[in-house]
Amino acid sequence: MTKRIFHSVFLVAISVFLAAVALFLGILYDYFSGVQQAQLKMQTGLVVQAVQNEGADYFEGLNPGSYRITWIDTDGTVRYDSHSDLDKMENHQQREEVKEALEQGVGQSSRYSRTLLERFFYCAQRLDDGTVLRLSVAQSSLLTLLLGMAQPLCVLFVVVLGLSALLASRLSKKIVKPLNELDLDHPLSNRGYDELTPLLRRLNAQQSQIRSQRDQLRQRQQEFDAVTNGMAEGLVLLNSQRVILSINPAAQRLFQTDAACVGQPILSINRSPELQELLTKAGGGRYAERVLELGSEKYQMDASPIVCEGTVSGMVLLLLDVTQKERAEQLRREFTANVSHELKTPLHTISGCAELLAGGMVQQGDAPRFAQQIYQEAQRMIRLVEDIIRLAHLDEGAADLKREQVDLYALAGEALEHLGPAAAAAQVELKLEGQPSVMEGVPQLLRGIVYNLCDNAVKYNRPGGRVLVKVEPQSQQICLTVEDTGIGIPEEHQQRIFERFYRVDKSHSKKNGGTGLGLSIVKHAARLQNAQIELQSQPGQGTVVRVVFPVQGGLEPTAK
Numbered sequence: 212m213t214k215r216i217f218h219s220v221f222l223v224a225i226s227v228f229l230a231a232v233a234l235f236l237g238i239l240y241d242y243f244s245g246v247q248q249a250q251l252k253m254q255t256g257l258v259v260q261a262v263q264n265e266g267a268d269y270f271e272g273l274n275p276g277s278y279r280i281t282w283i284d285t286d287g288t289v290r291y292d293s294h295s296d297l298d299k300m301e302n303h304q305q306r307e308e309v310k311e312a313l314e315q316g317v318g319q320s321s322r323y324s325r326t327l328l329e330r331f332f333y334c335a336q337r338l339d340d341g342t343v344l345r346l347s348v349a350q351s352s353l354l355t356l357l358l359g360m361a362q363p364l365c366v367l368f369v370v371v372l373g374l375s376a377l378l379a380s381r382l383s384k385k386i387v388k389p390l391n392e393l394d395l396d397h398p399l400s401n402r403g404y405d406e407l408t409p410l411l412r413r414l415n416a417q418q419s420q421i422r423s424q425r426d427q428l429r430q431r432q433q434e435f436d437a438v439t440n441g442m443a444e445g446l447v448l449l450n451s452q453r454v455i456l457s458i459n460p461a462a463q464r465l466f467q468t469d470a471a472c473v474g475q476p477i478l479s480i481n482r483s484p485e486l487q488e489l490l491t492k493a494g495g496g497r498y499a500e501r502v503l504e505l506g507s508e509k510y511q512m513d514a515s516p517i518v519c520e521g522t523v524s525g526m527v528l529l530l531l532d533v534t535q536k537e538r539a540e541q542l543r544r545e546f547t548a549n550v551s552h553e554l555k556t557p558l559h560t561i562s563g564c565a566e567l568l569a570g571g572m573v574q575q576g577d578a579p580r581f582a583q584q585i586y587q588e589a590q591r592m593i594r595l596v597e598d599i600i601r602l603a604h605l606d607e608g609a610a611d612l613k614r615e616q617v618d619l620y621a622l623a624g625e626a627l628e629h630l631g632p633a634a635a636a637a638q639v640e641l642k643l644e645g646q647p648s649v650m651e652g653v654p655q656l657l658r659g660i661v662y663n664l665c666d667n668a669v670k671y672n673r674p675g676g677r678v679l680v681k682v683e684p685q686s687q688q689i690c691l692t693v694e695d696t697g698i699g700i701p702e703e704h705q706q707r708i709f710e711r712f713y714r715v716d717k718s719h720s721k722k723n724g725g726t727g728l729g730l731s732i733v734k735h736a737a738r739l740q741n742a743q744i745e746l747q748s749q750p751g752q753g754t755v756v757r758v759v760f761p762v763q764g765g766l767e768p769t770a771k
């Protein structure tokens with residue numbers, strides 16, 4: 212801008228100077244022409260005077276200088292000419308100045324001479340004898356004038372050039388200085404040029420508008436962050452080039468990244484084919500969903516395109532943890548398959564025995580044995596169905612069961628009493644140690660825990676073995692220990708025996724009437740009682756199961 216102003220000012224100054232010089236020369240030229248004409252008239256008068264006094268003798272030896280003197284007769288013929296031969300001279304009667312002098316005494320004119328390529332001033336005066344004397348002189352040309360003044364003009368031009376450059380430079384800097392010093396952050400505080408006031412006002416208005424829009428955007432961003440930060444689901448916003456615009460903490464955890472990934476392509480944090488396929492589909496403007504496995508977890512990914520004016524301008528990626536759901540589904544499927552399988556065997560046996568009995572194909576003496584088998588299988592089915600119902604009830608949270616003060620020692624005594632015949636048959640000795648220990652709990656759940664543990668201790672024992680049940684109150688806890696000298700559980704099975712239908716030795720369990728659900732019931736009931744289970748077992752030596760109950764243990768009705 213400084214340069215442009217400099218050039219403009221400089222150019223204007225030079226133009227003004229040149230125009231002034233041209234005007235000055237024009238005026239000067241006019242003035243000199245007038246002076247020349249007046250001089251010519253005066254000279255003509257003097258020459259006329261001399262010729263009237265001296266006649267033709269006056270011309271002898273005369274040097275007229277730059278003047279040309281012509282004496283014209285009354286008929287127009289030239290009597291004398293200081294510059295040309297008389298023979299070559301035309302009749303001058305019709306020359307404008309001659310004509311005028313003949314009529315009025317004095318005549319003047321100016322003409323351009325094509326032969327001499329110059330302009331001439333003519334002045335003619337009639338003499339007393341009727342002849343005309345004419346003086347002419349070449350008019351000084353503009354070029355002559357200019358050349359005559361060339362030197363001072365050149366000096367002046369150089370001075371003007373320097374002065375113009377200096378002034379233009381100072382002026383341009385002075386004009387631009389207030390513009391450079393404008394405080395654009397506070398437009399209205401500037402006092403430079405009045406002409407800039409509308410622009411500065413506009414700037415100020417726009418800045419306030421931008422500030423308020425920025426505040427609004429910030430507020431929305433904070434609201435958005437507050438919502439997405441608290442989400443358990445992962446949320447990722449992408450632009451059409453699949454670059455991450457926003458990623459919430461849940462999604463950062465899933466992809467094992469941090470907020471620094473914003474601005475990078477999503478494929479830089481996860482290159483799984485499922486994700487690529489999903490994004491390709493969403494990029495085409497269609498909603499898409501896929502399951503993505505990250506480590507041991509499974510996530511359902513939903514990708515929705517953001518369509519603006521017919522084109523996909525971005526995508527929203529939502530990730531939901533479906534691991535638990537999938538596991539629950541898997542467990543439910545396995546449970547259904549197991550239940551069907553468990554029911555099928557006794558049903559087949561019952562059906563087979565009943566068919567033989569109905570067809571009279573059983574000998575008289577064998578009928579009670581068949582009937583006994585039907586009875587045993589039916590009992591087994593009843594136990595199974597009862598266990599399933601009990602487990603389902605625990606799964607639902609057992610909310611209908613009431614808590615009350617229960618003496619765990621008394622419950623253990625009842626269980627051992629109930630198991631007495633079975634233990635005697637298996638030649639297993641039962642023993643109860645401890646002291647009355649009252650705690651808050653649900654009698655049905657506690658009974659289920661104690662009975663199943665004692666039952667297992669008898670079932671998986673060996674003849675001559677021993678079961679020791681201890682109920683010991685501690686400061687804020689009651690500890691139930693069921694110890695046996697039975698077959699024990701190999702280490703690799705110890706983690707799994709609490710799963711539904713899991714048995715270390717299926718045939719052994721079935722032979723003892725086990726359903727494979729006993730320890731599952733114990734686990735669920737203990738969880739509802741906020742109790743901890745510990746298991747120690749040595750194959751061939753025996754098993755110790757310890758359940759630690761809080762005295763003020765609460766039932767968690769919603770726990771599953």
Ligand code: ADP
Binds near residue numbers: 698713728731754
């Ligand atoms: P079951 O009805 O078969 O007894 P449980 O759920 O009660 O089912 O037990 C699961 C499995 O754990 C049993 O089949 C058995 O193999 C093993 N088990 C449980 N308790 C004991 C124990 N005290 N000693 C040895 N094995 C045991």
